[in-house]
Amino acid sequence: MRFRPAIAIATVLTVTMLSACTGGAEPTPSRTVLDLDVTGTVGITLPAGEGSRYLEAGSAIETLLTTWGATVDLRYSGPDPADQADQITAMVDAGADLLIVTPVQADALAQPLAAAREAGVPVIAYDRLIRDTPDVDYYVGFDRFGIGVQVGWAALSGLGLGDLNGDPTGALPDEPYPLEVFAGDLAAPDFYYGYNGTVRQVLELSAEQGSTTFGSGQSAPDAVATTDARSAAARMTQLLQTVYTEGVSLRAVTTAGDDIAAAVIASLRDHGLSPGSDQWPVVVGVGATTEGLRAIESGEQYATILTDDRLVHEAAAYLAASVLLGEQLDSLNVKDYDNGARTVPALLVPGTIVTADNLQATIIDSGYASRSEIG
Incomplete structure (x- = not known):
């Protein structure tokens, strides 16, 4: 059977965010935010100093989760993994119910994540897989x-x-x-x-x-x-x-x-x-x-x-909300993302092929970029 890239939770997420087509025949769909009722505190730690990408991610994920009712503790870490480890420890000690982490160094967080596991706090690795620790519950990123x-x-x-x-x-x-x-x-x-x-x-x-x-x-x-x-x-x-x-x-x-x-x-x-x-x-x-x-x-x-970052922001927020609500997702990849200590269930966001024939629909009509930005 010929391989098809993952189209994760397309119908489950009425956000339609992940129903973006994997080929290029259809335009990227409009995105509609779900109306959820979520309680709990989500701690988020992302790298600083890597351009605007993670600043935008943090803001977008925080906005979605707070819209759904969650409390968000959003922090940005410098390049020293010890600083990020301290952030994780502080958020767990402050009562976080869930962590979303993009590691500044993929293999440097085993100790604070072990403490999070001991405290019963699940961990979602965002965009970069956290390596060499069994204490990562999920990964969300592009396929x-x-x-x-x-x-x-x-x-x-x-x-x-x-x-x-x-x-x-x-x-x-x-x-x-x-x-x-x-x-x-x-x-x-x-x-x-x-x-x-x-x-x-x-x-x-x-x-x-x-x-x-x-x-x-x-x-x-x-x-x-x-x-x-x-x-x-x-x-x-x-x-x-x-x-x-x-x-x-x-x-x-x-x-x-x-x-x-x-x-x-x-x-x-x-x-x-x-x-x-x-x-x-x-x-x-x-x-x-x-x-x-x-x-x-x-x-x-x-x-x-x-590779539309907006879709990954929404996937991360939805996965976090699902975990807080105790809901099981049946669209996770459970076999391909081995971090060296375990196979981490992954929520994968597909890409869309763009050619001259569909650039207007996939890029401009979707709001990804304007005509003036492309030039």
Whole structure:
């Protein structure tokens, strides 16, 4: 049976937040807040100093939970994990009924979380999985494996081999289409989720069927891992100079982020290739950044994967409310998120594939970004 990325609790959450489609055929739906009656105190500790992302997350989760009746103790931690451990201890001592934690260091919270367990306080890891402790009850974040699958689907779609939902078109080229993979940072905790989704689940199968091939022969994790845009540009340039010569055309490039896609695009241009020409490959990114969306509209990039933080905020708040209400969710992933000490039940938020054909619906009509922001 062909893999489908998780669409978590879509019908249970009348918020409709997680009914966002995994492919790109339908627009991201409007989001409607549930009317819940929740009591209890939720302690939240998130990293500070990492841009606005966690500031927005904390505010959004707090607003939802207080709207539903909960009390929220929201704190932001500096880069020292000892400071975050102290925050957790203080919130438990103050009577928190539930904790939501994004660790500043994934493996540094075993002691305060053991104390939380002893006090009967459940813990939700938000966005980053807390590692090496059995005292984590839930994880909520993006479906990184499913997003990796979507990257592969988008590449095959751009090549005319499948649609955005992963269904094959039945087309088979005379010769396999050469492609290249630029995965994320090998040291990142979620590297293998995205890598396995794109490479193991989609592209290796496509290669086995004779539809595509890894043009350079590079597909192992250490060969395709990409630490930053500069290293991506250097590798792309090297491949263009050594592999894609004498009539050999690169047909597709998958990347782990729109910033990496931009570096690949710059190298392609420096090599004398032009968007819209027969020699220009399908380029896929992740993140739906402003730069990535502009590249889609200009024809430089075929697709990106929208990861809408608003949906994760709402998923975290809903999961917290469900725990406080004593409700069981039947849509949790209970087999894939091993933190080194236990398999943590996970509430996963899917991505949405964005192309030029559905950018208006998925990005602008959904309120994710305005036309003026994209430019």
